[in-house]
Amino acid sequence: MNRPGVGFAARPVAGIAVTLAAVLTALSGRYGFHRDELYFLVAGDHLAWGYVDQPPLTPLLIHMSSSIFGETPMGIRVFSTLASALTVVVVALISREFNATRRAQILAALCTAVSGFVMGVGHLASTATYDLLAWMTIALLAIKLLRTNNPRWWVALGLATGIALENKYLVVLPLAALLIAVLITGPRSVLRTWWLPAGLAVAALIAAPNLIWQATHDWPQLTVASGISEDDGTENRIMFVPLQILQLSPFLVPIWIAGFLNLWRSPTLRWARPVALAYPILCVVVLALGGKPYYALPLLLVLVAAGAQPTLNWLTTTARRTTLAVGLALTALTSMLFTLPVLPASAVNFVIPVNAEQGEQIGWQELTIATAKAWQQIPEAQRARAVLFAGNYGEAGALAKYGPAHGLPQPASGHMSLADWTQPSDMQDGPVLLVEQERSQSYEANFTECRQVGTVGNGVNADNEEQGAALVLCTGTKLPWSQTWPALRRYY
Structure with a gap:
């Protein structure tokens, strides 16, 4: 031995x-x-x-x-x-x-x-x-x-x-x-x-x-x-x-x-x-x-x-x-x-090319504030039936953490396990506010009359994934949420 x-x-x-x-x-x-x-x-x-x-x-x-x-x-x-x-x-x-x-x-x-x-x-x-x-x-x-x-x-x-x-x-x-x-x-x-x-x-x-x-x-x-x-x-x-x-x-x-x-x-x-x-x-x-x-x-x-x-x-x-x-x-x-x-x-852009994770710690509260301003564009009478939809789990997590202080509802998202926790009801047939890293026609095809109403900025011009994300307001979904949801689910 x-x-x-x-x-x-x-x-x-x-x-x-x-x-x-x-x-x-x-x-x-x-x-x-x-x-x-x-x-x-x-x-x-x-x-x-x-x-x-x-x-x-x-x-x-x-x-x-x-x-x-x-x-x-x-x-x-x-x-x-x-x-x-x-x-x-x-x-x-x-x-x-x-x-x-x-x-x-x-x-x-x-x-x-x-x-x-x-x-x-x-x-x-x-x-x-x-x-x-x-x-x-x-x-x-x-x-x-x-x-x-x-x-x-x-x-x-x-x-x-x-x-x-x-x-x-x-x-x-x-x-x-x-x-x-x-x-x-x-x-x-x-x-x-x-x-x-x-x-x-x-x-x-x-x-x-x-x-x-x-x-x-x-x-x-x-x-x-x-x-x-x-x-x-x-x-x-x-x-x-x-x-x-x-x-x-x-x-x-x-x-x-x-x-x-x-x-x-x-x-x-x-x-x-x-x-x-x-x-x-x-x-x-x-x-x-x-x-x-x-x-x-x-x-x-x-x-x-x-x-x-x-x-x-x-x-x-x-x-x-x-x-x-x-x-x-x-x-x-x-x-x-x-x-x-x-x-x-x-100064984080100096290190992001080597370690992008540094940049992913910046700008989440700013994203929430920008989203709250976009949410205010929905008529107050329609907000109870409206849905806030985040494109990825980072956005959804930030809006869940910081959103209530800015008058935002809990976000829905089809990303990863969030899809099992946050599916909207078919009764929520009002406007939909989308948070998208990049606008996608195939993605927005699930909704009606979409227009961009805001852009996310992190305040320090950090070149991270959410910098420049689009806030897109749609009048609703083309089909009820229960039928739309499978198309919105993402596994990566």
Whole structure:
């Protein structure tokens, strides 16, 4: 049985994790809600075992966080901040599994904390935030299984996987990649045990409520996934390699390459070769599926953990130590600049080409105010039968959050699970105010006598998705809402 060479550098690693948490907390209240967060707030009011586009865990956690800490950007991001801090600790623990010294564990934790991906997902309350922690935990347990050849780790793996599946199905990708890698390189003995089906049973039992929900609703997540691949697949494939480098940090590339070589070549880490091979296999799978480039990024953090010790061994001169220090400092600075709201909102266009999510936190209250002005153009006598219809879940979430203070009714929307919660009654046969990112003749063909009565501006000219959105007032629907609704439903 292989054993880690040294103990865990608990205090310094915890200090790094706490520092990251402090930075994220200090900046979490700037800008505003992200479009996904606004949707999660609405989903939290409709708690269920599943949704059209996701399992239930993230909406539940955001609902809990907002209930405890307040329905503000800072309040709903508390659990995300904690998850990112824990991710730093888990990566350091992974490095220890690869025989890293205490100093190397500290370096692994530091690289993780300053990486752009960890900062970016830690700033927002999103499925990716909790997915990253889940991937790192599963990776740690899988590495323990390979290192010790103790099949009992399969049960812990099943437990972690089951919980992860209640947040996002993507966790099956790295597990599949690791399984393929084990079949290629060994040790195959970890697969020849009854503990493996026991672990699978634990995972299936925990994931069952959401899987049953999906099955009884015709697997809408498959529809969403196929739509994303069809819509963005080509762009995702083109940008895959550049974003593997940029989203973690270009300055960390030598460290994760060193980690791959360490796992692949080191005689003492021969048992970990499938961990190295899992990353390129995962890249091939993501490219084939047309998935988003960040789907493969968590395994790069495992390679960073493996590269910490070789990097320290390389620091034999003052020049090399200076190079590492400068690289980490530049990583921290660029990561903060492009993933955290450190710039004034008026300067956000500088970072949007690299990280569009920054812009999606700006302008939601302005959208609501513009919508309220357009709503006032409906004669007061007709407003009780009128409908406010949002084209996407970000718009619907913003109008649900800020609209009541401006005299707006609860919005309807056909986007994702909102279509199941907000369908207007056939009795609402009055005017319809549409909020559209871009005007669409095929979309407006469901309504009568449509004319644009306003345009959304976010006040700082941020080039986000809602800047310039059209407010279109129609006299009504061509058919009753019950007949019109299927044509308005959108899965991506």
